[in-house]
Amino acid sequence: MFTHGTVTVRCFAEVAALPVTPVTCKRPGTRRSGGLRYNDRSTIASAACEVPMSRWDDETFATWHPRDVRRLIRTGELRGRSTSGMCSGYAQANITILPKSLADDFEAFCSLNPGAFPLLYRSEPGELTAPPLAEESDIRTDGVYSVCKNGRLLPESGSLLPYTDQLKDMVTFYTGCSFSFEGAFLEAGVPIRNVEQRRDVGIFRTSIRCQPFSSFDCEVVVTMRYIPEDKLETAFRVTHWTPTSHGAPIHIGDPAMIGISDVENVDWGDVVKATPGDVPVFWPCGVTMEPAVMSAAPSIGFFTHGTKGCLFLCDIKTTFVKDTNMADTPSLVQISQDPLFYSVTSEKAVSRVRELERIVLPPREAQNGCLSDTHDEGALLKSSLSLSHASSVAVVVATYPEQESIPQERCERLQGAVAVTAMLQALGKEVTVVTDENSTKLVDTIARELVRVGYLKKAFTVLPYPKCDIPSTDKSTGENGPTNLKFDHLVRIGESAQEDRSLDQLFPVKLPRIKTTGLSTDGSDTWISTDYTIRAGVSSWGVWALSMALFVLNACPIHDRYLRRSVGTARDMTDAVAAAISLEREQLALSVVLKQTNNMERSGELQFSAEQKGVITAMRNLAVPN
Known part of the structure; x- marks a missing residue:
């Protein structure tokens, strides 16, 4: 793939590797039913050559179905976009892919740290789809990944297609993400500052340590969201009732108390500006998988790219476990x-x-x-x-x-x-x-x-x-x-x-x-x-x-x-x-x-x-x- 001006040109060999599935696209300002439908690889290749990357800049994708957005991610058209604010009401997942020899240890590590790693699905070795979470999915192309070899981070991988052979002996873990509760926030009247500002959420390392297990040992990574003071309890309750999306916050107040010295200096994501009366609130973050995988130093491993914020979009709705019991x-x-x-x-x-x-x-x-x-x-x-x-x-x-x-x-x-x-x-x-x-x-x-x-x-x-x-x-x-x-x-x-x-x-x-x-x-x-x-x-x-x-x-x-x-x-x-x-x-x-x-x-x-x-x-x- 190469870029000439504002036009992205995709080589046929790359497009040919994509699954033969219909793609529903949506032009800015139109209903989903009015979008174009591409039914074959040649049409997809033609569209990839003719459509500027800026085509979707004004589209929030909030009302789209996840399978349609996954198709755009798969073709590379949204590969640089954060999925925050997309597909409101649907679950999103962080991805961690490890050699099967480490799979049991990582699952135990997840169970000891459920805030950062709310496990949605563990695949079989070599399984490229996630039947309980999504139809027509392919883990190789439906996200943006980082690659780790022997504890060393390699340059970003556009897709995992080149690693198809290695994936045959690897296990994929799908863990919940805080992006999943953003729709519930909006319904409850809680503003989402990063979505308002068209930015990814700010992500930080902390002084909080995960509960270690075997070779997995690292600090907890958190997302920070500014919440109006009069909405704090509402935000806490909404997320308390969504345990598969990291659950409730783990800290509310001064960032220095959890080892964050400067909120203007993010480790991943974007700097988000506060509105007067806002309070910093911190949730466990799935990006914790990066230091976790690095600590175990597998021969090879993959995980969702924290800087991009492009997560796996699930076809299932965000799970609420609400109880009126005091x-x-x-x-x-x-x-x-x-x-x-x-x-x-x-x-x-x-x-x-x-x-x-x-x-x-x-x-x-x-x-x-x-x-x-x-x-x-x-x-x-x-x-x-x-x-x-x-x-x-x-x-x-x-x-x-x-x-x-x-x-x-x-x-x-x-x-x-x-x-x-x-x-x-x-x-x-x-x-x-x-x-x-x-x-x-x-x-x-x-x-x-x-x-x-x-x-x-x-x-x-x-x-x-x-x-x-x-x-x-x-x-x-x-x-x-x-x-x-x-x-x-x-x-x-x-x-x-x-x-x-x-x-x-x-x-x-x-x-x-x-x-x-x-x-x-x-x-x-x-x-x-x-x-x-x-x-x-x-x-x-x-x-x-x-x-x-x-x-x-x-x-x-x-x-x-x-x-x-x-x-x-x-x-x-x-x-x-x-x-x-x-x-x-x-x-x-x-x-x-x-x-x-x-x-x-x-x-x-x-x-x-x-x-x-x-x-x-x-x-x-x-x-x-x-």
């Missing part, structure tokens, strides 16, 4: 403005967390049925979502053991600290307890005793403040040398003694990308600056509510998938169930705290009241249904 209805929550970040869970989980918040309201608010001016409604939900995304948490608590006996409220505070620590540990977080210098030995002893009696899986690290200057440094020197003390979230339990506000210095200092939660009793510590302030009638109640809110969120499949970026398998909640509060567990923790604080003679006085027992039972029954 447990399967996503609910978005903005949990941070700097950096901009949204999290997600189900409507059912949101309802349960809000009920936990009502259970622990300070008495006057619970009795009056209204919230005080100082109550931050929704703080429990936002705080628990933020903590769920954290990897390293500091729980800040003061006890002041130099006093003859520790007051009841401070015993409850210690008990609350170990309760939330147990849940955070069960969810895989690194937890450090920061306390006043005089209390470090006491808190460390309590931690070790709680491990001995089976309340905790492992002892937590205990650090003193102010000797450990957390706000100004990421490192401190411990017994074994420098220790990384970088935290994602600080949780402050209760107020400091009036004579010593040193612990409170952690909170007025705003640290970049570190969120803070304050838990206090009715109306206290309103001057302390935290991102989320949870108020409760009793200090330990608020901590118990936070612990159980974390359980509710992580037991939610929608939140779990978003949390792990659709990589790997669903969380095993066995440890979290064991760490959930119960009368037996909290009585055990209280007895350890009383023993270590020399308060055993007051054990009768400090036992749980009927009201406290009722609160524990209500939380347990709400969060961990039988």
Whole structure:
């Protein structure tokens, strides 16, 4: 094939290799039924010589049937066009073709990374068609491909016809693509900025790692779409119900949080411009197949060319799996403005967390049925979502053991600290307890005793403040040398003694990308600056509510998938169930705290009241249904 001016000339030998199938073409501005029909190779060859490549520039192909567009791709007339926006309502597929010796491993890799690789069909070795997905298809000519040999990327292949012999021993994987849900977006009133701007979607490498399997090991590649803020939840729900098209987004907000430093510097596709009020939203992308195949370094492999965005068009409609059940209805929550970040869970989980918040309201608010001016409604939900995304948490608590006996409220505070620590540990977080210098030995002893009696899986690290200057440094020197003390979230339990506000210095200092939660009793510590302030009638109640809110969120499949970026398998909640509060567990923790604080003679006085027992039972029954 060669080009003279604007006319493309196709040699007869190339055209002769095309299947003998009728081709329906459409002139810009006409109905499909008014297009020209070519019935033989000579007519196709003649048309290829006479029709300029610019013929289809003004055609979106949104209303075309996929088989008609595939025929144009097959003849080379649309080989340079992205299929984004084409054949609205129909599925599109990314293609990966590998030697049959790697096929089982790649299928297992797909199952571990369903966001990037929602498998639609696996062919038999040498099979060039995809009967469940499309009629009259030929994988050799119905797309634009990259070629990989021994981990090295070769120049683009216009078609795979020259590789027909190699394909006899290769397996083709058809995996879903986000282009498939664009029609549903338009029906739901969600604008598609890249289609509006006649561009391909922007595609980026990230810092998120796929779950490796055998020789396949790479980072997740994502597409970014700008979505108006008031359409975010609609966009999330539409794609949540289309799991075969990559499903719901895996990140909403600041691109830097997933390793994208500059959205103007795309790795594949085109730069798309935002409209005021738009929020960047990221979906797993089938282009992840490129680094995946490169990592396995097969003797030869083929995959959809990421730069062109020309995918395999399927004759099947996009699959929707919609459920009106609250447990399967996503609910978005903005949990941070700097950096901009949204999290997600189900409507059912949101309802349960809000009920936990009502259970622990300070008495006057619970009795009056209204919230005080100082109550931050929704703080429990936002705080628990933020903590769920954290990897390293500091729980800040003061006890002041130099006093003859520790007051009841401070015993409850210690008990609350170990309760939330147990849940955070069960969810895989690194937890450090920061306390006043005089209390470090006491808190460390309590931690070790709680491990001995089976309340905790492992002892937590205990650090003193102010000797450990957390706000100004990421490192401190411990017994074994420098220790990384970088935290994602600080949780402050209760107020400091009036004579010593040193612990409170952690909170007025705003640290970049570190969120803070304050838990206090009715109306206290309103001057302390935290991102989320949870108020409760009793200090330990608020901590118990936070612990159980974390359980509710992580037991939610929608939140779990978003949390792990659709990589790997669903969380095993066995440890979290064991760490959930119960009368037996909290009585055990209280007895350890009383023993270590020399308060055993007051054990009768400090036992749980009927009201406290009722609160524990209500939380347990709400969060961990039988």
